[in-house]
Amino acid sequence: MKNFEEGFANGQKQEKSHSKNGFIALIQKLWNARFVRFLFVGALNTLFSYLLYAFLVFIGINYVWARVISIILGIIFNFFTTGRIVFNNKDNWLIIRFILVYAVTMSLDVFVLKRLVENMTINKYLAGALTTIPIALLSFLLNSVFTFKTIKLCKKPPKDT
DSSP states (O other), X not given: OHHHHHHHHHOSOOOOOOOSSHHHXXXXXXXXXXXXXXXXXXXXHXXXXXXXXXHHHHTTOOHHHHHHHHHHHHHHHHHHHIIIIISOOOOGGGHHHHHHHXXXXXXXXXXXXXXXXXXXXXXXXXXXXXXXHHHHHHHHHHIIIIISOOOOSSOOOOOOO
């Protein structure tokens, strides 16, 4: 569990010189934390995906298809921003794992979205917004563990000698 907590909180450790300006130095120190970069990039990715979803609903596309389309188009954008900025990884072959993570999160997202709209009669726009943050957090965890392998959920037991 310690590895998980350290990976989630600290990201990779970076030794970089910081500005003499206190505010800029604080921003630089915060930016070194992977989770802070995740929050920034996640907000950008979320904004991109939600605005696309809302636009597609606005022009008359069914909300389920709008969500699917916004997620699929967002995957490409998300892969490059998340991989490069959050995880400092430029291995384009990881997109296969990234897509698998998004297949899981997209399926869950659409499932919950349908329940909110059809069973709980929540507004389509609000329902889309409500599912966004939990799905984004789940995608960070799954990408950390499965795609980029920066967080280990448990230590490997020592080999028997």
